[in-house]
Amino acid sequence: MSDDQPLDPGEIPEFTGDLEQLEKDVSAIGTDATSLWDAGTQIDTTFRSLSAYYEAPDADRLFATTAPVAAAGNDLCDELETIASALGAYADEVRPLKNKFERLKEEAAAFRTAVADDDGSDTVTSKARLRILEKAAQVRHFAVRWDNLIMDWKAQAGRAHEIHGTIDSAAEWGEAKGSYKESHTVMGSEAEKFGEAVAEHHYIAENYPDFDKQTLLGPKNGNDQFDQVWLHEDGRVVVVEAKSSPGTDLGRRTLSGGKQVSQGSREYFYDILEAMEKRGEYDLVESMEKALDEGKLDYVVVKGEKNSGTYTGYQYRRFDISKGTLP
Numbered sequence: 001m002s003d004d005q006p007l008d009p010g011e012i013p014e015f016t017g018d019l020e021q022l023e024k025d026v027s028a029i030g031t032d033a034t035s036l037w038d039a040g041t042q043i044d045t046t047f048r049s050l051s052a053y054y055e056a057p058d059a060d061r062l063f064a065t066t067a068p069v070a071a072a073g074n075d076l077c078d079e080l081e082t083i084a085s086a087l088g089a090y091a092d093e094v095r096p097l098k099n100k101f102e103r104l105k106e107e108a109a110a111f112r113t114a115v116a117d118d119d120g121s122d123t124v125t126s127k128a129r130l131r132i133l134e135k136a137a138q139v140r141h142f143a144v145r146w147d148n149l150i151m152d153w154k155a156q157a158g159r160a161h162e163i164h165g166t167i168d169s170a171a172e173w174g175e176a177k178g179s180y181k182e183s184h185t186v187m188g189s190e191a192e193k194f195g196e197a198v199a200e201h202h203y204i205a206e207n208y209p210d211f212d213k214q215t216l217l218g219p220k221n222g223n224d225q226f227d228q229v230w231l232h233e234d235g236r237v238v239v240v241e242a243k244s245s246p247g248t249d250l251g252r253r254t255l256s257g258g259k260q261v262s263q264g265s266r267e268y269f270y271d272i273l274e275a276m277e278k279r280g281e282y283d284l285v286e287s288m289e290k291a292l293d294e295g296k297l298d299y300v301v302v303k304g305e306k307n308s309g310t311y312t313g314y315q316y317r318r319f320d321i322s323k324g325t326l327p
Helices: 019-053 059-063 067-117 125-164 167-207 266-278 282-293
Strands: 228-231 237-243 252-254 260-262 297-304 314-318
Touching: 019 067, 067 125, 125 167, 167 228, 167 237, 167 297, 167 314, 228 282, 237 282, 260 266, 266 282, 282 297
Parallel strands: 237 297
Antiparallel strands: 228 237, 252 260, 297 314
16 A cells, blocks of 8 residues: 555455365365274274184284274374364354455445545635545555454464464465564554644644644654644744544653653653754744743644544644643
8 A cells, every 4th residue: 555545455365265165175074084983993893793703812813903993093083073173263264354355355446436536626625625634534444454454364374373384374374474564564654644634634724724834854753853843923833743543642752861751741842852953953943942932832632533434523632831740
């Protein structure tokens, strides 16, 4: 899935096996196992029944020669039943996952069709912003669902490998683990983009429409910087920490003395300002410090509401950093 496109249905794994045939084979293996046990037991029983008509010093040893046949049939029966049980368990685990993949493929195809059918006529500012937010919500939703499916696949592939221990099961488990690493990275990225979109295109656009977004020089991983900083020509400043959902925790950082502080605290705020100064963002830091001294700075966290692919709004909280939060 690219940065600008939703999940491609063609990228969703497709189970190519025949579960119906597998279940028939499981039943057949169970039947064969019973037949082998019956055959081995019957051979031993029938041969031993001849002892009534044969007497000789080595008779006992002779009639015991078919005992290994019965034992081997019993052992093979146990092994086949174990295989049948493992295959049956595999079918039970794979079927729900197969159905989930198929549903996600259908939903992804429908979503891509809806996006493709959009003629770009949303020229009204509020409608354009809503379109951006709807798309961000949908892409995040698919990314989360995709990540959950891959997580299930990884878990089930691991259990299957414990049962079978074959080269093929090891390969599938390895592929699932690699796919999960990728899907989890994509999910985290799309969640961050959704939170950023909510802050910019809803909270800021409606509450601070004349503010300009500042370009930040922090690293791509987002460390040592605020999520967004907005300035007004009259000196007001809005600093935003953007989160994708109400349940997303505030970030934390460790100060030089070893103490941890949370986003939203005075100590966290000034530690980020120090990092910005080290990167050469002097003018922006000066504007932020001046706004703080003059009571013109708002420091907020904006969290996108929970949704199932349709944008539903946001929650926000304004931080009070007038006083320190550490002893």
